[in-house]
Amino acid sequence: MKTSLESVQLIFPEACLNTRGKIVLGGGYVDRLLDGVPLSFDRRRYGQGGLNPVTYTWAHAFVAGEWVDLGDPWPCLNPPVKELRVALADRIARGPSRAEKEFPN
Secondary structure, eight states: OOOOHHHHHHHOTTOEEOTTSOEEETTEEEOEEETTEEEEEEEEEEOTTSSSOEEEEEEEEEETTEEEEOSSOBSSSSOOHHHHHHHHHHHHHHOSOHHHHHSOO
């Protein structure tokens, strides 16, 4: 299900659309909301010339005003919601990484 700009702006009024119709927030794109947290997905396809190409999906969440990585990629197009929730809860519990503390954006 596609996330609407209006649903994102209810939580983050600064969100807007770019010229390609993507929702922009904090320098990243919002692909969906999960429990009120904006998520962004990067996908890459490996093994296109082979018999079994695999798509990997990296997830990022907008937490505490910045985009953070949710860890290792999922070997699928759409990661399961249950696994995204676990990864998000784990990332929030860990807080900012050492690199994020030393080199803030």
